[in-house]
Amino acid sequence: MITFSERQLKTPKFMRPVYLVTAGQSKYARAIPEKRTEELCVDALTMAAELLGLTPAELKRYIHSCYYGHFADHFGDQLLGEAVIHDRLGLDPLGNIGIKSGGATGGSTLWEAAKAVASGYSDCVLAMGWERMDEVPTDEGNFLIASAADRDWESPMGQIYTGYYAVMAQKYWQVFGKAEASFRRTLAEISVKHHGYGRFNPFAHGGMEITVDDVLMSPLVADPLRALDCCLMSVGAACAVLCDEATAMELTKDTKNRPLRIWVTAGSHTLRPADRRNMDIPLLPNEAPDQYKDLAKEFPGGERYPGFTGFLAARMAAYYGYRMTGITDPTEDLDVIELHDAFTISDVQTYEDIGVRPYGRGRDYVESGDCYHTNPHTGKPGKLPSNLSGGLIGCMHAVGASGIMQVFEIATQLWGRWAEIHGDKKRWEEFGREKPEDWTDLQVKGAKRALSISHAGVGSHVTATILMDPDHLLKKDA
Amino acid sequence: MSSYGQVQVKNGRYKFRGDFHRLEQHMPIRDADNGWRLVGVTKPRDMTYVHTYGGEAEFFEALSQGKLLATKCDNPACESKGSIFQPFRIHCPDCLAKNVVIDMTDVAKKKATIHTFMVCARSGAFNMLDKPIRFINVEFEGVSTILFSYLLLGEPQIGMRVAPVFKRYNPTYTILDLSWVPAGTKAEELPEGYSF
Secondary structure, eight states, X not given: OOSOOTTTTOOOOOSSOOEEEEEEEOOOBSOOTTSOHHHHHHHHHHHHHHTTTOOHHHHHTTOOEEEEEOOOHHHHTOTTHHHHHHHHTTOTTSEEEXXXXXXXXXXXXXXXXXXXXXTTSOSEEEEEEEEOOOSSOHHHHHHHHHTTSOTTTTTTTTTOHHHHHHHHHHHHHHHTSTTOHHHHHHHHHHHHHHHHHHXXXXXXXXXXXXXXXXHHXXXXXXXXXXXXXXOOOOBEEEXXXXXXXXXXXXXXXXXXOOOEEEEEEEEEOOSSGGGOOOOOOOOOTTSOTTTTTTHHHHSTTOOSSSTTTSOHHHHHHHHHHHHHHTOSOHHHHOSXXXXXXXXXXXXXXXXXXXXXXXXXXXXXXXXXXTTSSBOTTTSSBOSSOBOTTOHHHHTOOOHHHHHHHHHHHHHHHHHTOHHHHHSOHHHHHHTTOOOOTTOOOOOOTTOOEEEEEEEOTTTSEEEEEEEXXXXXXXXXXX | OOOBOEEEEETTEEEEXXXXXXXXXXXXXXXXXXXXXXXXXXXXXXXXXXXXXGGGHHHHHHHTTTOOEEEEOOOTTOTTTTOEESSOOSBOXXXXXXXXXXXXXXXXXXXXXXXXXXXXXXXXXXXXXXSSEEEEEEEETTOSSEXXXXXXXXXXXXXXXXXXXXXXXXXXXXXXXXXXXXXXXXXXXXXXXEEO
């Protein structure tokens, strides 16, 4: 569609409040040959129970239905893998369902889980996501990932998904980035930031202390993207437990996990970028009707929307999510965010799609220092820190788990438990990793509201998950 | 003696002939750092899928004949009436009426430009193209969408005029039978098997 009816633009509404009460995750790595996937899922659920001071058996007694995110059956070579996990978690005969939406699988899993609680079907649900990408050689892995593109019109061309994505990166690079060396350095700065934050995260496997020049000199993958501009390929599992208000209060009583209100919204766009048609930009609450009238003059080549420079699905997820929760300006209303940084340049594109900066101005979010935990220019807290986990570049991208990992991260921020969970030396040792001597506490002080964006490939599916401390809502009836 | 798997449709059903898979032994995976203990096994598999192009079959057949087909919504009640789709869409995405098929070979020869591109040095398994692959997205005047393809000769630039070439000799009957060259390229410069 290129025009929408009022019904299609209705602000979504949950029938009752939904709360996130706990979350957990396994270690992430490029390969984990010593563990089966279900062992990683048990690790994640056990951690979620421990954060509530419960045993897994005690937590399971609350769960009524289960939502499983696992994208690539062919990677795991197991159809109905959800049934295997469900059985190994000892949750039969509860109802369960598998959810797949490419890179957005984790976010979509939370979308389904939240709706199950909001509708009244369940009072407590498990959302669990995982991926196993270590059991084929890399070139066959690339072939399998390319199967997520159109099998007749795209996949035969090189069987390399990066190439299908990178044509969009090239367009953004030339139109909004104006192919400037300074913009290329800004992209590299994102990689330095995310690899750097990954160093302080014991779950992460992409932590590295690197420089902008290291990124610029890393092997070229698809110009202008280099190896260090790209996300990781990972194995691991993450989970979250969502409840209605009464169950949330009971489960979190006398624990450090404050129940957090959760909303999830979703948008979509064509699987093939080739099918995108020109349309008007759907405006977010912090954008004015005539804001983009001179966009093409300022950025020649930027005439088409979303063209190959933006992600309509991300814009729509934010469009619904902001109206649902009362967010008018994400930079002012939110305290911390996790974005789907599949590539450094897609991180910048998303800043614009979700209104952190207007279209064409995404780079300013990085260059101003607003995206950092501590602004490198002022030494003061960043205005809206992003990807303190390290993101997909510095922490992990175990596809079905990624969107849930992001929510785990922002939840630990809102619980004020980031340092306790990420700084625990025992956890570093258990994962066989050395805690850096300069380990830094990345807790965002006083964080009350947060957002994460889960994104599939070239933008076919995107979800926005919004968490808020219940005493700091922006809209009474949200 | 093995032979390639071949398929025909007869009486509305697939008829299979030849070998569609071959057997290989599983092999143990052992941990070289821990006393060669067993970790798992390899699971080799070689299969042939059968796939229908359905309503897009005429597009792929036409490529082997040197023609680029597109589709157009002709439904007078549709808000997108008159929209031309390339990639070829069987149904209009708005009204879902069946589109009419049009031959846009001449438009492609005269009015095609590169909207964006990517030169990619890597590929996945089973890639059939020479590397580096020069991916291009081709924009046509009067067409509402932008075709994904590859440049056979030359170096791509945004805004560059290009012309279609077809693999008419020994075609693959896939999207790889269509590629592009810079406008003005002469027929004798094309690799063997390709023609305008």
